[in-house]
Amino acid sequence: xxxxxxxxxxxxxxxxxLTEPALFDQSEDDGTIIVLNATPEGELVEKAREAVHVCPxxxxxxxx
Amino acid sequence: xxxxxxxxxxxARTCPFAPPPAYEEIREEEPVSRVGLPDGGWAWVISRHxxxxxxxxxxxxxxxxxxxxxxxxxxxxxxSRRPDEERFLIAMDPPEHGPARKAVLGxxxxxxxxxxxxxxxxxxxGQIDALLAGPRPGDLVDSLSLPVPSLVIxxxxxxxxxDHEFFQENTVKVIKQSTPPEERWAAMEAIQGYMAxxxxxxxxxxxxxxxxxxxxxxxxxxxxxxxxxAGMGLLLLVAGHETTANMISLSTVAFLRNPEQxxxxxxxxxxxxxxxxxxxxxxxxxxxxxxxxxVEDIEVGGQLIRAGEGVLALGHAANRDPRxxxxxxxxxxxxxxxxxxxxxxxxxxxLGQNLARMELQIVFDTLFRRVPGLELAMDVDELPFKxxxxxxxxxxxPVTW
Numbered sequence: 156x157x158x159x160x161x162x163x164x165x166x167x168x169x170x171x172x173l174t175e176p177a178l179f180d181q182s183e184d185d186g187t188i189i190v191l192n193a194t195p196e197g198e199l200v201e202k203a204r205e206a207v208h209v210c211p212x213x214x215x216x217x218x219x
Numbered sequence: 220x221x222x223x224x225x226x227x228x229x230x231a232r233t234c235p236f237a238p239p240p241a242y243e244e245i246r247e248e249e250p251v252s253r254v255g256l257p258d259g260g261w262a263w264v265i266s267r268h269x270x271x272x273x274x275x276x277x278x279x280x281x282x283x284x285x286x287x288x289x290x291x292x293x294x295x296x297x298x299s300r301r302p303d304e305e306r307f308l309i310a311m312d313p314p315e316h317g318p319a320r321k322a323v324l325g326x327x328x329x330x331x332x333x334x335x336x337x338x339x340x341x342x343x344x345g346q347i348d349a350l351l352a353g354p355r356p357g358d359l360v361d362s363l364s365l366p367v368p369s370l371v372i373x374x375x376x377x378x379x380x381x382d383h384e385f386f387q388e389n390t391v392k393v394i395k396q397s398t399p400p401e402e403r404w405a406a407m408e409a410i411q412g413y414m415a416x417x418x419x420x421x422x423x424x425x426x427x428x429x430x431x432x433x434x435x436x437x438x439x440x441x442x443x444x445x446x447x448x449a450g451m452g453l454l455l456l457v458a459g460h461e462t463t464a465n466m467i468s469l470s471t472v473a474f475l476r477n478p479e480q481x482x483x484x485x486x487x488x489x490x491x492x493x494x495x496x497x498x499x500x501x502x503x504x505x506x507x508x509x510x511x512x513x514v515e516d517i518e519v520g521g522q523l524i525r526a527g528e529g530v531l532a533l534g535h536a537a538n539r540d541p542r543x544x545x546x547x548x549x550x551x552x553x554x555x556x557x558x559x560x561x562x563x564x565x566x567x568x569x570l571g572q573n574l575a576r577m578e579l580q581i582v583f584d585t586l587f588r589r590v591p592g593l594e595l596a597m598d599v600d601e602l603p604f605k606x607x608x609x610x611x612x613x614x615x616x617p618v619t620w
């Protein structure tokens with residue numbers, strides 16, 4: 156699995172960071188998404204799916 | 220009302236713990252349907268979870284509430300619009316919206332807010348000390364629900380808390396549906412004037428608070444304008460006052476009515492964040508913030524919506540949609556409710572949502588730990604719920620312990 160982030164769609168709501176801080180962070184400047192680990196494994200796979208589901212800008216997608 | 224509009228909007232709740240009954244009928248029978256508006260116009264209501272998310276994340280639906288055709292939810296609202304005036308963040312569209320939101324987003328990142336946690340805890344503890352030291356029964360709205368978010372947002376912005384009564388009074392006028400338009404406008408102008416004066420003072424030697432840092436940052440970008448920052452400050456102040464306060468009051472009632480759910484968070488405070496999400500879903504205290512104006516023909520839920528038509532994306536109907544939440548009318552803190560739309564969706568999703576989450580989490584963990592014998596001092600049926608406000612909640616919440 157690979158996490159794809161379209162930063163142009165990111166609205167900086169931080170929902171991905173709340174879901175899993177091991178996978179995502181936010182720019183301190185404008186809140187935009189930073190992917191810390193684009194290829195999650197194990198338990199983090201489910202967290203990645205949840206982050207995609209709750210993302211308000213639908214900026215996240217998965218390549219499986 | 221023409222024959223094509225079966226319902227009038229806004230609709231009142233008939234039970235404090237449920238959306239207006241017609242929401243379910245609309246969602247199940249005609250999920251994209253017309254409703255009559257107070258000024259004689261009409262709009263499309265969007266009531267299914269998936270459709271609400273679609274509308275709120277599609278730029279073909281404009282948030283420009285100063286546009287003459289934007290759906291007016293209060294009588295006389297359209298006439299009081301000033302299309303030439305500065306737009307608040309919530310009324311901006313691209314390309315204006317993105318940069319304006321991003322300029323302030325750095326203040327609301329998860330990491331940044333986490334640094335505020337100890338101070339918020341201190342504020343909550345202080346208010347609970349005062350509640351416990353006061354008479355029984357006490358009013359939870361006065362002692363906890365309102366002061367916690369007010370103190371937090373005042374400190375963040377750098378607004379003297381001694382002035383909070385002034386803007387609290389004016390905020391109530393802004394959100395009450397029955398406020399005459401000219402009075403509503405005067406209240407808005409009063410808070411905006413206050414904010415502009417405060418910012419003018421901060422310009423001289425910008426302090427290390429949100430408004431001061433914005434002055435420095437926007438000046439460096441070459442985009443600083445006092446009126447724009449005053450609008451942002453006003454929005455944060457108003458939004459930071461009434462919303463979280465009402466969620467604290469309503470959720471407290473819900474916890475006390477559902478002791479088995481309360482027992483779960485008392486046994487394991489790690490569950491409080493899930494409980495907060497479920498409370499947000501269950502109460503969805505704002506529906507009216509998600510009106511939009513369609514600017515290009517688009518089909519939603521099988522219905523063609525044309526440019527120039529108004530749309531109301533009903534968050535509360537979406538949050539009770541059985542397609543998205545099993546047994547939606549039940550309060551269940553373990554359901555995993557994070558995909559609710561109580562904070563909206565899309566580019567305008569609530570800026571302060573993670574601050575609200577943190578405040579609610581700290582309040583509930585602390586309140587039920589420190590006041591384990593908390594109970595209502597009035598029958599639920601007699602509690603003064605805000606049936607007449609655009610943000611649902613409680614005027615008072617008498618409690619004892």
